[in-house]
Amino acid sequence: MTTELSPPVFDAFAPQHRPDPYSRYALVREATPYLDSGFGVEFVTRHAECTQILSETLWSHRDEAELFHPEAAKVDLPTSFLWMDPPDHTRLRRLVSKAFTPKSVTDLRPRITALVTELIEAALEEGTVEAIEAIAYPLPLVVICELLGVEDTELVHRVGPHLARGFDPDFVLSPEECDARDLASREILLHFAELIAERRTRPRNDLVSGLTQVYDSGDVLTEGEMLATCVTMLIAGHETTVNMVGNGLLAFTRNTDQLAPVRENPELAGPTVDEVLRFDSPVHMTTRTAKQDLVVGDRTFPEGHNVCILVGSANRDPRAYDNPDAFDVTRYAGTAATPRHLGFALGIHYCMGAALARLEGEVLFRELARRVRTLELAGDPVYRPNLLIRGLKELPLRFA
Numbered sequence: 001m002t003t004e005l006s007p008p009v010f011d012a013f014a015p016q017h018r019p020d021p022y023s024r025y026a027l028v029r030e031a032t033p034y035l036d037s038g039f040g041v042e043f044v045t046r047h048a049e050c051t052q053i054l055s056e057t058l059w060s061h062r063d064e065a066e067l068f069h070p071e072a073a074k075v076d077l078p079t080s081f082l083w084m085d086p087p088d089h090t091r092l093r094r095l096v097s098k099a100f101t102p103k104s105v106t107d108l109r110p111r112i113t114a115l116v117t118e119l120i121e122a123a124l125e126e127g128t129v130e131a132i133e134a135i136a137y138p139l140p141l142v143v144i145c146e147l148l149g150v151e152d153t154e155l156v157h158r159v160g161p162h163l164a165r166g167f168d169p170d171f172v173l174s175p176e177e178c179d180a181r182d183l184a185s186r187e188i189l190l191h192f193a194e195l196i197a198e199r200r201t202r203p204r205n206d207l208v209s210g211l212t213q214v215y216d217s218g219d220v221l222t223e224g225e226m227l228a229t230c231v232t233m234l235i236a237g238h239e240t241t242v243n244m245v246g247n248g249l250l251a252f253t254r255n256t257d258q259l260a261p262v263r264e265n266p267e268l269a270g271p272t273v274d275e276v277l278r279f280d281s282p283v284h285m286t287t288r289t290a291k292q293d294l295v296v297g298d299r300t301f302p303e304g305h306n307v308c309i310l311v312g313s314a315n316r317d318p319r320a321y322d323n324p325d326a327f328d329v330t331r332y333a334g335t336a337a338t339p340r341h342l343g344f345a346l347g348i349h350y351c352m353g354a355a356l357a358r359l360e361g362e363v364l365f366r367e368l369a370r371r372v373r374t375l376e377l378a379g380d381p382v383y384r385p386n387l388l389i390r391g392l393k394e395l396p397l398r399f400a
Helices: 022-031 047-055 064-068 088-100 102-106 109-126 131-136 138-148 153-166 175-201 207-216 223-236 239-254 256-264 266-279 354-371
Strands: 034-036 042-044 128-130 285-290 294-296 299-301 306-310 375-377 392-394 396-399
Touching: 042 047, 047 285, 047 294, 047 306, 064 285, 088 223, 102 354, 109 128, 109 131, 109 138, 109 354, 109 396, 128 131, 131 138, 131 239, 131 392, 138 153, 138 207, 138 223, 138 239, 138 354, 153 175, 153 223, 153 239, 175 207, 175 223, 207 223, 223 239, 239 256, 239 266, 239 354, 239 375, 239 392, 256 266, 256 354, 256 375, 266 354
Parallel strands: 042 306
Antiparallel strands: 034 042, 128 396, 285 306, 294 299, 375 396
């Protein structure tokens, strides 16, 4: 006699598991590569299947706004090229990618190094700091604002968390959170509209000026696309990096033996960024929709089927990684090939700002290892309620 097993219960997003969703991911991942979410998408839990879907252009990303924000998407959220397919996605990405060429990113190293040095020295002088506000926010916020030409960093810091929370599905947001998201979106769109108008008459050496010149020269960029692109780069360029930095700092406090290898070999700072993104990714899920009947492994998905890639689960899949729950700064530095993490996605939607985020993380972790001898918790970490862009709200740390 056989007994049919009940499908596993998915509760990784429950508030009590926010500090550690990974053990809950593991329960589902070991039971099945796919699980019905109950809200119109099917979870994909394993690295191989997630990798295949993210890599193939026949899986569309354009429907995430409609899936997660069916009402707000029509009014308050700018239609980002993140939620487009070719050819519009290709056209807009090509224009924006000019700001993230290898040379343009490398040219930012002196500024990033100076900023990191200033932040770490201030933390050492203070001794005990709330590291999200003292380090994780200022670093990417200042860098992306300078790159874009945005001077009002206080506005960005105020509205950014509401926009990041607003990426979560509407049905998990309270009415107050939805209102805050919509107000923040309107505020930042108005700010960019005013900034664009100013740059038309007084251009500078910044990205907003560059996009304005593209639009005014009659190239393929509409006013709405320009606004949406500016907001996308602003939020994607700092909110995810804030969480990468915070998650990395927390990982070092819980794995105190991992700073020494970076101190002894500063070249490990780069691989450390990849390990942080694998071990505790700032982005935990993203959606795709089948453009036609598609086969993944031994499964056929019909056209129009929606899936939710569980990035956090895939990045801890033991089928892909040895000892996946260990934080190991040498993991991506060895001669053996280590599977790519999915923290920057894959395929045509691979994170356009990945090189900038890598540079910010590399400089920070290198200088942290060089300058700091003791890094420990000075209180309990507090997580934001966010599901999609997951990270810390408070991280009290002691520096010495």
